Amino acid sequence: MIKQKEKIIFEVSNLKKYYPVRKKFFSRQKQYAKSVDGVSFAIKENSILGLVGESGCGKSTIGKTILGLTSPTGGKVTFRDKIIFDVENNISISNGEMTKLRSEMQIIFQDPYASLDPSKSVGQIVSEGIKKHKIVSKDKVEEKTREMLELCGLDATSIFKYPHEFSGGQRQRIGIARALAMNPKFIVCDEPTAALDVSIQSQILNLMLDLKDKFGLTYLFISHNFSVVKSFCDEIAVMYLGQIVEKGEADEVYNNPKHPYTKALISSVPIQHPGEEKERIILKGSMPSAVDIPSGCRFHTRCPYKTERCMNETPTWKTLDNETGVACHLY
Ligand SMILES: Nc1ncnc2c1ncn2[C@@H]1O[C@H](COP(=O)(O)OP(=O)(O)OP(=O)(O)O)[C@@H](O)[C@H]1O
Numbered sequence: 614m615i616k617q618k619e620k621i622i623f624e625v626s627n628l629k630k631y632y633p634v635r636k637k638f639f640s641r642q643k644q645y646a647k648s649v650d651g652v653s654f655a656i657k658e659n660s661i662l663g664l665v666g667e668s669g670c671g672k673s674t675i676g677k678t679i680l681g682l683t684s685p686t687g688g689k690v691t692f693r694d695k696i697i698f699d700v701e702n703n704i705s706i707s708n709g710e711m712t713k714l715r716s717e718m719q720i721i722f723q724d725p726y727a728s729l730d731p732s733k734s735v736g737q738i739v740s741e742g743i744k745k746h747k748i749v750s751k752d753k754v755e756e757k758t759r760e761m762l763e764l765c766g767l768d769a770t771s772i773f774k775y776p777h778e779f780s781g782g783q784r785q786r787i788g789i790a791r792a793l794a795m796n797p798k799f800i801v802c803d804e805p806t807a808a809l810d811v812s813i814q815s816q817i818l819n820l821m822l823d824l825k826d827k828f829g830l831t832y833l834f835i836s837h838n839f840s841v842v843k844s845f846c847d848e849i850a851v852m853y854l855g856q857i858v859e860k861g862e863a864d865e866v867y868n869n870p871k872h873p874y875t876k877a878l879i880s881s882v883p884i885q886h887p888g889e890e891k892e893r894i895i896l897k898g899s900m901p902s903a904v905d906i907p908s909g910c911r912f913h914t915r916c917p918y919k920t921e922r923c924m925n926e927t928p929t930w931k932t933l934d935n936e937t938g939v940a941c942h943l944y
């Protein structure tokens with residue numbers, strides 16, 4: 614549960630990321646995929662914010678942009694009161710300062726197969742960042758590496774092995790150990806369990822919860838799976854086509870969804886216990902392209918409740934009870 618007046622560790626305002634795309638192969642005409650189009654949120658220290666939405670809605674782009682792994686088109690991001698960038702005011706953190714902060718902000722990826730270099734031993738993979746950022750003195754690197762692996766549920770002798778010698782779940786533990794070795798404060802977890810079996814998924818999520826409590830970590834947890842987000846996160850932000858359409862405490866968003874898109878996502882979650890009642894909304898079609906965003910409310914092309922107004926007028930953000938906010942003309 615989130616208590617009032619908790620410290621904000623990460624703040625994002627009006628973040629935009631547009632990718633240039635060509636309409637036709639030989640065309641000089643420039644067009645943009647508006648992958649992230651005016652997103653704002655804040656994450657409280659030692660809490661988990663879940664970012665949920667269909668494939669292609671811009672979740673990973675948010676993760677990469679706020680960590681400075683790709684350049685932003687607009688907006689401002691602050692981490693522990695330090696401005697990482699403020700595009701409109703031409704401010705961006707110096708390279709030197711970013712290098713220092715880099716260790717405090719880590720990312721864990723979806724694919725534990727692709728994100729670990731197969732030619733390096735686990736010891737090399739986990740110790741790389743420890744050495745680069747001089748997390749401990751040279752003679753303590755191996756000890757720190759072993760300690761991180763053990764904390765993540767792996768045998769310390771794993772340092773001599775290579776990624777192919779591990780299962781998917783174990784590889785994800787290596788990825789977590791690598792991130793944890795940097796003494797991070799904040800971790801973007803980009804679908805960290807999506808590639809794993811359900812039973813392994815919960816082991817990894819439990820590990821992440823333990824580590825969060827032990828080290829006072831804060832997570833941005835990206836997922837397209839509402840049931841995972843609901844059980845794992847303190848707050849949920851629901852994304853559709855580059856924007857957040859609803860945000861609030863996890864229980865509130867799940868049990869009392871406001872936006873028709875949130876209701877539709879929850880509709881697709883299997884019922885957890887008999888007698889549970891849910892409004893069923895089955896979405897038609899697929900999400901439009903980020904290059905061709907519909908007018909008005911960008912969800913109107915799929916919304917069962919759309920009116921004339923939804924087709925012409927963009928809904929503004931409204932804050933409701935229990936810190937819930939929604940962008941929909943129905944409210
Ligand atoms: N480098 C790029 N160049 C052009 N367009 C891109 C680039 N990266 C992402 N996009 C586009 O931005 C949009 C958002 O992509 P993103 O990867 O952030 O989605 P996502 O929500 O993480 O999806 P998924 O659940 O499939 O991982 C998509 O339309 C994608 O095609």
Ligand SMILES: [Mg+2]
Pocket residue numbers: 672673674803
């Ligand atoms: Mg993604």
